[in-house]
Amino acid sequence: MSNNDLKDTYVDKGGWSFAKLSINRPIFITCVVLVTMITGYLSMRTLPVDLFPDVTFPVVTVTTQYPGAGPRETEMLISKIFEEEFSTISGVKTIRSINQEGVSIVVAEFTFSTDIKYAEQQVRDKVSSAKADLPDDIEEPVIRRVDPSDQPIVTIALTADMTEAELYDLANLTVKPKIEQVNNVGLVEIMGGREREIRVDLDLNKMKFRQVSAIQVADALGKAGSNIPSGKIDVSAKQETVFRTLGEFQTIDEMKNTIVQFLGNDVPIVLSDVATVREGLEDEKNIGYVNGKRSLLVSVYRQTGANTVAVADNVVKQVGLLNANLAKGSNKAELTVVRDGSKAIKDNLFDVQESITIGIILTIIVVFFFLASFRSTVITSLALPNSLLGAFVLLAVAGYTINVMSLLALSLAVGLLIDDAIVVRENIFRHMEMGKDARTAALHGTQEVMLAVIATTFTVIAVFGPIAFISGVVGQFLKQFGMTVCFALIISMFDAITIAPMMSAYFAGKGGHVKPGQGTGFYDRTVGKMLAWFDRFQGKLEDLYVWILKVTLNNPIKMILGGILIFAFSIYTLKFVPKTFLAAQDNGEFSVNLDLPPGTSLREMERVAKEVDTVIRGHKEVAVSLLTVGTKDGEANKANFYVRLVGAKERKVNTIQFKDIVRKELQPFSYANVQVSDFDQVGAGQRPFNVNIQGNDEKQLAEISTQVFEKMKNHPALLGVDLSYRPGKPEFQVIPERLQAERLGISTNVLGMELRTLMEGQTPAVYRLKGEEYDIRVRLREDQRNLQKEFNNISIPNINGRMIPLKTVVEGVETTGPANITRQDRARYYQISADIAPNGPGMGGAMTEVARIFKEDIKLPEGMSYKFVGQAENFGEMIESMAIASGLGILFIYLVLASLYESFVTPFTIMLVLPLAMCGAFFALALTGASLDLFSMIGCIMLLGVATKNSIILVDYTNQQMENHGMSLRDAILLAGKNRLRPILMTSFALIAGFVPIAVGLNEASAQRTSMGIALIGGLISSTLLTLIIVPAAYTYIERFRLFVNRIFSKLTGADTNVQKVE
CATH class of the missing domain: 3.30.70.1430 (Multidrug efflux transporter AcrB pore domain)
Structure with a gap:
């Protein structure tokens, strides 16, 4: 470069700015960018990965x-x-x-x-x-x-040709220890199996003959079968000796010979005289089946804070190693991974990453078409990698994880990140077309839009900043989303005012813009011609818009009234949009729950569940059917299915449609209270819709709850409506006749303890075998355990140890009792629960109906109340939180704009676009049938910041023309419309391109989030179109109002309102 060239392209260094710094020190800026990208990549590789942000439930x-x-x-x-x-x-x-x-x-x-x-x-x-x-x-x-992540990340089925005891020992002694060795594995839980125990089966007749009680037997075993430390003494100045009494049973025969009592003249009664001692299994509480085959289930939990994906992958590897060892045996033992919780995380993260990639490609294509220059497109697009990678640095500093919410924020931010660079590069491009050299154009073009770039960035930050301070479950989920957007935008703004001018100054080429399609090469004859056509189309579009602007400025009142009518109609259409907390999942897995009447045996529940299992597995779409009969708490009348479908490409129906098919096919099992629901990903253990009806009068509570249930069970918003109230479980109550019992020396405590030992049993001691510890359980043998049947044969020990017939001191009463009792705020309650119908009026419709029922149909007596819980409560919290966030966002946008433009009136012009953006969002949701839920509301919040971008670009340029060139308001608006139409359309289409993958829903993992993309695209379309018309129309009145206020202020204060800046 010659000295003349240097003189011609010399940039005045008077006054400091980021643009000047980047143009004058390109190597410094390049190094900063490289450091950001390298540290961002390293942060991305080391950050923990999970499905959702870490949420603390207090x-x-x-x-x-x-x-x-x-x-x-x-x-x-x-x-x-x-x-x-x-x-x-x-x-x-x-x-x-x-x-x-x-x-x-x-x-x-x-x-x-x-x-x-x-x-x-x-x-x-x-x-x-x-x-x-x-x-x-x-x-x-x-x-x-309570930790929402405290749920199994991997569920494994163990099958083998073994006895139940051997199978449990294999799981407990071999599989469990190996899996516990995996790094960051917390709890390993075994279900569907029975552990060995030593059974002391008492014989009622022998006990009665020898006047021995169950309490005496248990007490004797406890005293005889324990190791007791006796103490220690110093045997010398340098040594001490520990003394221990070792009484634990070494063999079962030792146990059989334990003396439980002396009869008559010191004749010993040993355990074998009144009981049979044998090795057996603990009572069966639950049973597991995988694809119809009896299995033992192993659930693996991660340690708090551990990387779910890494832990799950390591567990699966360990299962492979275990299978290799098990295959060497002759019992056909095999471990099968039934559910890998990391798969949902990987699918969701892959989907969001795919959305980011496609969004980037589409955004770059938009920029390329508008600028018609490969070099300009590259310069503009360089903002993306640095902003995205740089955001991971700030995520690591903030202690966040890589999860669906943080990646979704980056996916939505793709269009935003390139917007600032588009505005800067387009303006530099325009200055070069005016004949300026590259460095001058880079400096002037950047400084001209610097305020607009800062304003657009901080208006978006102003929206998402308040989200970080929202409390509750919704606030914790949104905090990471909002902060991730803010992190990326801060870096993208830095990129726009440094990298874009630097690259434009040195790599944009000389002179103006070469028109595409003028060459004779293949590129010019194909892509070039298409770009040339689009360039001509832009020119005609600008002329058309100027004509529309003239019509608008001639009829501003009509245009403003039209905008008001459109907004009013959009509010009306909102009543047709389903409202819920979260849309139904479509991730290829779901749950089926069965609930038979209280008192149903485990065998009967197993029989019914296996019939249901046959129906479910009769579909080729089902890959895995995991059935658990009975619960961990021993509720024999309940069963649960986890159903996983084959891949989406291997079936013709989605998860929601398949669930509807299963519901219809399981109608013959309605007596089992069948519930087909989304699989609970966060471990809350609740269905989407829940309302608790509280009161202390049990009878009244049951009556009113049943009435509400009858009114709600066919509501179009709900599926599988259930009432927690159940008819009483059969009971046989033993009621002491107190005077008679006291006279015979029998206390209620001894009475209850004796009967409980006979029925439930006691475990007074343990038996060790090969290093393992097994309970010794004392109780009646199974065929005598029916208290009602053996009522006349049972005796109770009195205070002197004499056995008194039970029938002489108690009355036996057959009755019913509750299977469970639920309480809230020191009152009992029954719960009405349901799933949300995919095509119904949503959670909001159901909640409105409940409120109407209690207001108009059923008046709650004094002392009774109702309360929404679970997702229904979160829905109410979400509405309140979003209203607060929106209000604060609008306030902060106004304050940011007022401070940047040094005017309290100008921001109103820019912010007129906010209701116009909501119009499009509401229309889009109504037309597509999408719901107003957590994700679409996030989209609406995002629109508050995004929609102002176009207004800022238009108003900022208009103000510049009036202030710097003395133009009239009308001429300034017309010139701004012609010169700013291209960047407005570019930024809008770039944003829409970034949102398209989310709105389309590329696979099942993204189906729940499509409402967000739909709301954003609808809002952007309406805000862009209406901004170009309504904002200029309103600006004419707002500017007059501003001048009027200034005149009034001048008269009142005597001050000059045209404040001059101090240089």
């Missing part, structure tokens, strides 16, 4: 086992005591309890501002202080925080 549960106790006993003796204690803890929001046979579960939910560690410690302190009031024979309460 919930603590206390689970207390009380074997043999009924729901009423666990409620009265455990749950109510804990509820009273927990109610005094600061920050507690709701206290619930679930009381089932043999177990009490108390759930304390705190406000989101409460420190969960503090809350957990407070709960522990309250449990400790309440222990004195609890029954002596309960098991130690288990206190734990």
Whole structure:
């Protein structure tokens, strides 16, 4: 380059700006960009990967086992005591309890501002202080925080030609330890199997003959079969000796010869005189089947904070190694991965990554068509890799994870990231077409739109900034989304005002823009001609728009009224849009739940479940049917299916359609209360729609709950409506005749303990075999365990150890009792639950109907109330949170614009586009049948920041022409319309191109998020078209109003409103 060239292209260094810095120090800017990209790539490789952001639920549960106790006993003796204690803890929001046979579960939910560690410690302190009031024979309460990620990441089925005991030992002694060795594996849980135990089966007749009680037998075994440390002594100055009493049973024969009592003249009664001792299995609580084959199920949980994908992959590898070893045996043992939780994460992440890639390609194509220059397209597109990779650096600094929400934010930000570069590069391009050299055009073009670029960036940040401060479940999910967008936008703004001018100054070529299609090469004869046609089309479009602008400026009132009517009509169409918290999933997996009447045996539940399993597996679309009969808590009348379908390409129906098919085919099993639902990905354990009806009068509560259920069960918004109230479970109650019992020396405690030992059994000692520990269970043999049948043969020990016939001190009553008792805020409740119908009016419609029922049809008596919980509660929270976020977003947009333009009036012109953007979003949702849900509302929030971009570009240029060149308002608007139409259309189409993959839904994993893309595209189309018409029309009035306010202010203060900037 000659000295003359340097003089001609010299940039004045007076005054500092990013554009000047980047043009004068290109190597420095290049190094900054390279460092950002390298550290971003490294951050992306090392960040933890999960399905959703880490969400903290301020919930603590206390689970207390009380074997043999009924729901009423666990409620009265455990749950109510804990509820009273927990109610005094600061920050507690709701206290619930679930009381089932043999177990009490108390759930304390705190406000989101409460420190969960503090809350957990407070709960522990309250449990400790309440222990004195609890029954002596309960098991130690288990206190734990609720973690939504605390669910199996991998489920494995174990099958083999073995006995049940051998199969369980294989799982417990071989498979479980190997999987626990995998890095970051937390809990490994075995279901569907039965562990060995030593059974002491008492014979009622022999006990009666020898006057021995079950309590005496259990007590004797406990005392005889224990190891007890005796202490230690110093035998010398340098040595001490420990003394231990070793009483544990070494063989079953030793156990049989244990003396349980002395009869008459010191004649010993040994255990074998009153019982049969044998090796057996614990009671069967649940049964597992995989694809119709009896299986033992192994559930693997990860440690808190661990990378789900990495842990799951390592577990699957370990399963492969175990299978290689198991294959060497002759028992055909095999492990099968039934469900890999990381697959859903990988599918979702792949889908979002695919959306990002396609969005980038489409956006670049848009830029290429508008600029008709490969070099300009490359310069503009360089903003994308640096902004995307740079965002990962800030994600790592913030302690976030790579998940669906963070990647979805980047996917939606693709169009936004290139927007600023488009505005800068297009303006530089325009200055070069005016004949300026590359460096001058780069500097002047960048400085001319600098304020617009900063304004557009910070208006979007102003929208997403408040989201970070929304509380609740919705706020925690959205925080990472909003902050990720902000991180990427900050870097993209830096790119736009540094990389774009630097690259334009040195790599944009000399002179103006060479028209495409003028050469004779293959490129010019094909792509070049197409670009030339599009270039001519842009010119005609600009002329057409100028004509439309003239009509608009001649009839501004009509245009404004038209905009108001369009907005009003869009509000009306909103009533036809389904409203829900989350749209139905379409991810190739779902659940089926069965619930037979309380008291149903495990065998009967198994029989019905296997028939249902046959129906489900009768479809070729089903890849895996995992059936679990019975629950972990021992509820024999319930069964659950996890169903996984074959890949989407291998079937003709989607998951939602297949669920409808299954619902219809399972109608003959309606007596089993069949529920076909989405598979619970976050472990909340609840159906989408839940309403609790509370009250203390049990009969009244059941009546009103049933009435509401009858009115809701056929509502078009709901599927599989269920009421938690069930008719009573059969009970045989033993009621002491107190005076007679006291006279004979029998206490209620001894009476209850003896009967519980006979029925449920006691485990007073353990038996060790080959290093493993097995319970010794004492109870009646199975054929004598029917208390009602053997009522007349049972005797109870009195205070002197003499056996008294049971029938002389108690009355036996046949009745029914609740299968479970649920409580909330120290009152009982029944719950109406349901799934959301895909094509119905949605969650909002169902909630409105419930409110109407209680307002018009059923008046709740004093002391009764209702409350939405689960997703229904989250839906209400979402509406409130989104309203707050929208209000704050609009306020912050106004403040940002007012500060940047140094005017309180000008921002109103720019912000007129906000309701116009909502019009398109509402219309698009209504036309496509998409729902107004969490994702579409995020889209609407995003529109608040995105839609102002076009207004800013138009208004900023108009102001510049009036301030710098003294143009009239009308001429400035016409010139702005002609010169700014191309960047407005470019940015709009680039944004739409980035949103298209999300709106289309490229696969099943993305189906739940399509409403977001639909709302964004609809809003962008309407905001772009109406901005070009309504904003100029309104600007004429707002500008007059601004001048009027200035004149009034000048008269009142005597100050000059045309404030001059101090240089």
